[in-house]
Amino acid sequence: MRPSLKDFKKKALANPEVEKEYLDLAPAYALRKQLIEIRKNAGLTQEELAEILHTKKSNISRLENVNSKISPTLSTIEEYAKAVGYKLQLQFVPQH
Amino acid sequence: MRPSLKDFKKKALANPEVEKEYLDLAPAYALRKQLIEIRKNAGLTQEELAEILHTKKSNISRLENVNSKISPTLSTIEEYAKAVGYKLQLQFVPQH
DNA sequence: GCTTAAGTTATCATATATGATAACAGGGGC
DNA sequence: GCCCCTGTTATCATATATGATAACTTAAGC
Numbered sequence: 001m002r003p004s005l006k007d008f009k010k011k012a013l014a015n016p017e018v019e020k021e022y023l024d025l026a027p028a029y030a031l032r033k034q035l036i037e038i039r040k041n042a043g044l045t046q047e048e049l050a051e052i053l054h055t056k057k058s059n060i061s062r063l064e065n066v067n068s069k070i071s072p073t074l075s076t077i078e079e080y081a082k083a084v085g086y087k088l089q090l091q092f093v094p095q096h
Numbered sequence: 097m098r099p100s101l102k103d104f105k106k107k108a109l110a111n112p113e114v115e116k117e118y119l120d121l122a123p124a125y126a127l128r129k130q131l132i133e134i135r136k137n138a139g140l141t142q143e144e145l146a147e148i149l150h151t152k153k154s155n156i157s158r159l160e161n162v163n164s165k166i167s168p169t170l171s172t173i174e175e176y177a178k179a180v181g182y183k184l185q186l187q188f189v190p191q192h
Numbered sequence: 193g194c195t196t197a198a199g200t201t202a203t204c205a206t207a208t209a210t211g212a213t214a215a216c217a218g219g220g221g222c
Numbered sequence: 223g224c225c226c227c228t229g230t231t232a233t234c235a236t237a238t239a240t241g242a243t244a245a246c247t248t249a250a251g252c
Contacts, residue, residue, distance in 0.1 A: 073168065
């Protein structure tokens with residue numbers, strides 16, 4: 001029997017309730033999921049997107065990866081979004 | 097007679113139409129204006145906000161300044177927003 | 193089972209954002 | 223006029239994001 005952290009995550013995220021908590025928990029996680037989603041919408045692989053952005057697939061992976069500890073710059077996110085046909089909008093919403 | 101770049105900017109931004117073009121032109125500019133706006137809404141000076149964020153007012157100025165060439169990290173913006181009572185929301189909107 | 197495609201992880205080099213300090217500019221109040 | 227408050231700018235040191243390369247995992251296809 002192998003370790004099952006990945007399995008756990010997969011199953012947990014398949015549960016809509018857990019999913020929501022997961023997204024609420026850390027906005028950074030939500031970002032990664034959105035990035036992946038819009039890239040897939042564009043029908044691109046990490047490698048293809050990397051080429052458009054003149055970088056390498058490993059860097060795209062790092063950007064999308066939930067386990068990543070980096071806090072990307074706005075321009076990185078903006079360029080990523082643009083490359084897959086989206087534009088980034090920022091909104092500041094008052095707390096409560 | 098003194099150079100009037102600042103005057104020009106002040107007058108230009110006072111014009112609603114120019115204002116809109118200005119904001120459309122570069123999202124980065126819009127960001128700076130929003131940052132200043134939410135800080136003022138919180139009734140804080142740069143120095144007061146700097147203290148909350150455990151940094152210095154010169155760094156806050158750099159962040160807010162339109163002439164700044166930096167592309168801040170998401171965490172920087174998030175922490176700024178939180179400190180003045182807002183939360184940051186990211187939206188990816190399809191082009192056209 | 194092998195191969196290929198897609199994504200991950202580790203590592204290092206480089207670029208850039210951030211922190212700190214100091215000096216300066218402008219405005220308002222007195 | 224002189225302060226004080228607020229924000230700006232320049233500079234340097236440090237932290238961190240990004241780029242590049244290589245090796246690895248996993249799944250899908252045959």
